[in-house]
Amino acid sequence: MQGRIEVITGPMFSGKSTELIKRVEKYKAEGYKVQAYKPLMDNRYAVNSIVSHNNEKTRALPVSSVDEILATLALDTEVVALDEVQFFDERVLVLANQLASSNKILIAAGLNLDFKGDPFCFLNSKRTMYELISQAGKVDVLSAVCDYVENDVKCGKHATKTQRMVNGEPAPYDSQLVLVGASEAYCARCSKHHFVPGKHEKA
Numbered sequence: 001m002q003g004r005i006e007v008i009t010g011p012m013f014s015g016k017s018t019e020l021i022k023r024v025e026k027y028k029a030e031g032y033k034v035q036a037y038k039p040l041m042d043n044r045y046a047v048n049s050i051v052s053h054n055n056e057k058t059r060a061l062p063v064s065s066v067d068e069i070l071a072t073l074a075l076d077t078e079v080v081a082l083d084e085v086q087f088f089d090e091r092v093l094v095l096a097n098q099l100a101s102s103n104k105i106l107i108a109a110g111l112n113l114d115f116k117g118d119p120f121c122f123l124n125s126k127r128t129m130y131e132l133i134s135q136a137g138k139v140d141v142l143s144a145v146c147d148y149v150e151n152d153v154k155c156g157k158h159a160t161k162t163q164r165m166v167n168g169e170p171a172p173y174d175s176q177l178v179l180v181g182a183s184e185a186y187c188a189r190c191s192k193h194h195f196v197p198g199k200h201e202k203a
């Protein structure tokens with residue numbers, strides 16, 4: 001088998017996990033040995049599986065670091081799947097290339113942009129998802145549906161951005177990327193309806 005990196009990206013609610021689950025199940029059905037992982041912090045739905053917003057699921061091992069992936073990866077594994085790949089640290093870039101050059105397939109699903117509309121940085125790093133995307137042999141950029149409502153009419157256009165709301169208001173540019181405990185919500189927006197107060201002052 002020829003190794004390669006496949007990236008599934010796009011905003012929240014664009015079906016990235018659904019697509020990842022579909023590919024994992026397809027490779028399993030074809031008889032490949034597959035191992036799936038997700039970052040430990042992502043416990044939205046279930047601990048030992050990747051679950052899509054539509055409630056499809058596949059087994060995945062929650063890990064807190066790239067080292068834990070390396071420590072648990074079986075030699076004969078042919079396909080490695082990573083969900084929410086943007087939450088790992090930048091060593092995931094090295095891992096991705098190691099897997100591809102050892103004739104394994106890496107399927108990585110994750111956000112391309114943060115809530116500000118900027119390239120998503122890996123944990124404690126300035127290196128971004130676009131570096132992983134640039135090394136991929138197959139990239140699928142999915143879109144969601146803009147849920148902005150104006151005069152009782154939903155926009156409905158292709159959403160390429162993730163809108164972050166904190167206490168009902170668009171989150172400002174300088175708010176923390178990960179905020180635990182606040183009343184926050186995310187939705188999908190087209191570029192016209194993606195609001196980041198304070199962004200243009202810095203651009």
Ligand SMILES: [Zn+2]
Pocket residue numbers: 146147148155156157189190191192193
């Ligand atoms: Zn819109």
